[in-house]
Amino acid sequence: MSQRAAIPDPSAPLTPSGNLRRRQLASRIAVFGATAAAVLAVAVLGIVIYSVVARGASALSLDFLIKGAPDGIGPMLVGTGVIVGIAALIATPIGVAIALFLTEYAGRRLTSLIQLTLDLMNGLPSIIIGLFVFILLVEGSGQSGFFASVALAIIMVPLIARGTQEVLLLVPQNLREAADALGVARWRAVLTIVLPSAMGGILTATVLSVARAAGETAPLIFASNTFDPANYSLNPFEALPNVPIRIFQLSEEPSPTAISEAWGLSLTLVSLILFASLGARALHARSKRRMAS
């Protein structure tokens, strides 16, 4: 090989060729594929939201939100509010207490055991929770909104516990140490220092779990399925009208008015849930920033 051939041609274009070109092409295809996947997911979300908004908006009016069936959905909204509200009242203290136990008291092994329990609880299919509540409560004393709340609370507890635990771990350890050094009893330190500084996170976790529970349908099939959609009811000891079951029942009716009411219900429920979870996320980001600084 002559020496001149080893010197690259200075006028050659600065683009890769041969093997490198193939590798870069493969890389570009892969990047494109990943981008396309993300675009697809966002597109699916967009299509679902668009269908719900486009078809639900025509049903929506003040009357629709206030009146009972078949003209409106008022009783269902109130019923879902009552069921989810009671569920939050049951689940929040339990979830927060579990998180406190994990961060303030339990040792390493007990922590991982309880975390496993929470993960399993979180993984329980909601229909199984419905079966459980049915045989435990409903079979003996009939359907009621309260039993529906118990079922939803089982779904919410692991979510609240996890979320709370996350923020409790962010509470600086030296706050606890300072309290110890001043001779403050453990429980006073926990209740007056640790918990208040984690309040934002607890609120976030609760709202997120409420958003999740408000749309749960499967457990309500067992606990609050036979109701009168025309009249308001606030009594949690009878079956309460609720949004998810109503959508489920309407979706099986072939009439166009039923379908239109179901779209209206879907739009209302989706917007409530999305606003709640967006709000909670914004709050979460803010309180996390404050904690970090």
Add this chain to the structure above:
Amino acid sequence: MSTAASSGGALPRPRAARAAARRKRFDRLGDRALFGVCLLAAAIAALVIVAVIYQVVDGASPAISEFGLGFVTETTWQPNFDEFGAGSLIFGTLVSSFFALLIGGPLAIAIGLFLSLLAPRGVSSVISPLVEMLAAIPSVILGFWGLIVLAPFVRDHVEPTLHDTLGFIPIFGPPEATGLSVFTASLILTIMMIPIIASISRDLFLAVPRDVQDGASALGATRWEVVRGVVLPSTTSGIVAASLLGLGRALGEAIAVTQVIGAGSEIQASLFETGDTLAARIANQFPGALTELHIASLFYLGAILLVIGLITNLVAQWIGRRFGYQGAAVR
């Protein structure tokens, strides 16, 4: 606090001493009480798991004693003749969920890659919450959307195309008239599992040390080669765990599936035929179940689902913990 502090220097007066002692006793009580409350809450969580297993099996016991283990393989389901078997439902559950994982798993992992490594920070901070929002849509609404919007589209466009081009494979048989099929149900399940797997795998990829990736880049690896050579191998166990968690979600989904799967009762090779899953059958028939044996059989289905679900979750957690990925909360 103030009495105890002010008496610090001089000899403690008896009254202050008594107050301090009382306070100490009170604090000890408070400590015990708070500990007790927290312990109780943790115990409740553990108790609920045990009670769920016990109660569901207990509810199934009439059917268990009637049919025994043969229930699992028996495929007839005729409530009018008191004949029940879970075979076709187990088949439908596994087929629909695995098919969903087949589509959704790679997509979700690609999304995770995009959000963690490929997209500019601004883009991923917008798209990340959007993908997670997909998980916030209630299953009943997704199912209703599937019934009204997706099923006709699948019937008119997707299924005929697949049948015409890939019809020689038995799973792509001739389309049904309604669009309600195992295939449609799988698509809905795909939509449900994508946000779960995507957000966990995004967190996994973000945790891969930056300098290892930079090292590979410095050696001349392209972006894809960094992903294939460094990022994916170091997160394989986590990806498997995430996929199993997504699978567990799909296996247990009742409402959305029951709305779009068409409640078929036979085992059929074609994905375009109607079918049914364990959870969907319970949701569909429980409100109308009258005889004790029918209800017990539905509980038996629940017990089978519980076993499958618990095993899936336990394996996911085991893999996650064993191979050092801290099981992230699925939201």
